[in-house]
Amino acid sequence: MADAASPSDRNPPILLGVTGGVAAYKACELVRQLQQRGHRVRVILTRGGARFVSPLTFAALTGEPALTRLFASAQSGEAFASSIDHIALAQSAKALVVAPATAHCLAKLAHGLADDLLSTVYLATSAPVILAPSMNVNMWRHPATQANLQALARRPGLAIVAPEAGYLACGMVGEGRLAEPAEIAAAIETALRPPASAWAGRTILITAGPTREPLDPVRYFSNRSSGRMGFALARAAAQQGARVQLIFGPTTAEPPADPAIELVPVTTAEEMAAQAVARFAACDAAILAAAVADYRPAQPATGKIKKSSQPLHLELLPTTDILAELGRRKTHQLLVGFAAETGNPRAAARAKLAAKNADLIVGNDVAQPGVGFDSADNAVVLVSAADETALPRASKDHIAGQILAAIAALPRPVPVPAKSGGLRA
Numbered sequence: 001m002a003d004a005a006s007p008s009d010r011n012p013p014i015l016l017g018v019t020g021g022v023a024a025y026k027a028c029e030l031v032r033q034l035q036q037r038g039h040r041v042r043v044i045l046t047r048g049g050a051r052f053v054s055p056l057t058f059a060a061l062t063g064e065p066a067l068t069r070l071f072a073s074a075q076s077g078e079a080f081a082s083s084i085d086h087i088a089l090a091q092s093a094k095a096l097v098v099a100p101a102t103a104h105c106l107a108k109l110a111h112g113l114a115d116d117l118l119s120t121v122y123l124a125t126s127a128p129v130i131l132a133p134s135m136n137v138n139m140w141r142h143p144a145t146q147a148n149l150q151a152l153a154r155r156p157g158l159a160i161v162a163p164e165a166g167y168l169a170c171g172m173v174g175e176g177r178l179a180e181p182a183e184i185a186a187a188i189e190t191a192l193r194p195p196a197s198a199w200a201g202r203t204i205l206i207t208a209g210p211t212r213e214p215l216d217p218v219r220y221f222s223n224r225s226s227g228r229m230g231f232a233l234a235r236a237a238a239q240q241g242a243r244v245q246l247i248f249g250p251t252t253a254e255p256p257a258d259p260a261i262e263l264v265p266v267t268t269a270e271e272m273a274a275q276a277v278a279r280f281a282a283c284d285a286a287i288l289a290a291a292v293a294d295y296r297p298a299q300p301a302t303g304k305i306k307k308s309s310q311p312l313h314l315e316l317l318p319t320t321d322i323l324a325e326l327g328r329r330k331t332h333q334l335l336v337g338f339a340a341e342t343g344n345p346r347a348a349a350r351a352k353l354a355a356k357n358a359d360l361i362v363g364n365d366v367a368q369p370g371v372g373f374d375s376a377d378n379a380v381v382l383v384s385a386a387d388e389t390a391l392p393r394a395s396k397d398h399i400a401g402q403i404l405a406a407i408a409a410l411p412r413p414v415p416v417p418a419k420s421g422g423l424r425a
């Protein structure tokens with residue numbers, strides 16, 4: 001095997017497949033245009049492609065051997081054409097482009113044949129695929145070619161750059177001339193662009209972690225929340241272009257370091273409530289993932305409570321219900337709460353949705369081993385007015401992405417004038 005490409009390659013290549021069409025010479029210009037745009041290009045030649053342009057030409061243009069074979073050949077002495085680990089190559093690619101794509105190549109890709117390096121890489125890659133066909137007008141119009149094109153065009157992540165009409169190399173006039181390299185390069189850039197995120201430019205308030213309710217200067221009530229679910233949500237939202245205000249209680253987990261995330265550390269439920277209320281009006285959404293204490297000692301002792309043989313009676317007062325408070329103040333925001341339950345969380349989540357004027361409740365069964373509190377994984381049920389979706393066990397990062405997608409798909413609330421609540425903003 002020659003040089004294997006690693007998926008962790010720092011500069012992932014665009015793989016350019018060149019097949020046996022008369023327009024193969026234009027692939028040389030496409031290589032240059034892609035390089036001028038800062039891309040690394042690796043060329044895969046089919047047997048037909050190598051009849052039109054020599055592997056040496058592409059090796060000289062790209063500075064890397066042109067790839068021609070699926071199987072390594074013992075007697076190969078070619079310095080500029082080689083085989084490679086096709087799966088590693090397919091996984092290393094940021095895009096797979098075939099220009100020109102012959103009628104034969106379209107047929108193979110449409111039907112999933114994998115009898116050479118290019119067609120095998122096509123099946124093995126998860127990168128965007130761009131096909132630029134080129135052929136004689138009758139070949140283009142043939143029902144077989146059109147059926148193959150339609151089958152390919154329906155595949156997600158695959159774009160076809162249609163050929164132009166004009167004078168063809170065969171002497172005929174009609175559709176079939178390869179699109180100009182600049183047009184193909186522009187289609188590649190479009191395919192590489194990340195899809196516009198529903199969160200770009202939005203402000204999201206996220207709460208995370210436990211709170212601590214002091215009993216005396218050295219003791220407190222708290223819970224086992226690690227903050228990791230809220231931190232994962234903050235990271236995912238920032239990655240999708242949101243500005244995040246992350247209000248979090250004391251935890252040993254490392255809060256995310258990202259310029260798009262404002263870190264607001266707090267200790268008690270009342271501090272968290274005050275920060276959330278003060279910031280809510282300027283937000284587009286609030287996701288309350290913190291495990292806020294429901295009760296706090298009425299009068300924390302000013303000195304350490306001494307040990308005694310007598311029972312100690314404590315008066316506990318309910319803390320501010322942050323979700324209900326924001327639900328009262330909601331004007332245009334999407335409001336999402338969490339319901340940590342021991343047992344089936346669905347019913348509790350649905351009841352909470354209505355009681356707190358929330359748009360979505362993420363219910364999780366914290367009694368399940370390996371998920372929820374203090375775990376790397378979670379398994380939740382998303383409950384909205386119109387829907388109920390169970391998300392099976394997965395990493396909190398993965399669940400965070402699914403929760404954000406579900407929130408983005410919610411109908412936006414009709415703006416209403418703000419009601420004043422019990423807390424001062």
Ligand SMILES: Cc1cc2nc3c(=O)[nH]c(=O)nc-3n(C[C@H](O)[C@H](O)[C@H](O)COP(=O)(O)O)c2cc1C
Nearest residue numbers: 019020021022046048049102103104105134135136
């Ligand atoms: C001179 C010549 C030019 C050709 N031009 C094209 C072409 O432009 N488009 C096409 O689909 N096939 C064309 N073919 C036919 C292909 O080379 C042939 O179908 C071959 O099997 C394609 O193999 P590949 O797709 O694996 O490269 C041409 C053949 C010859 C001999």
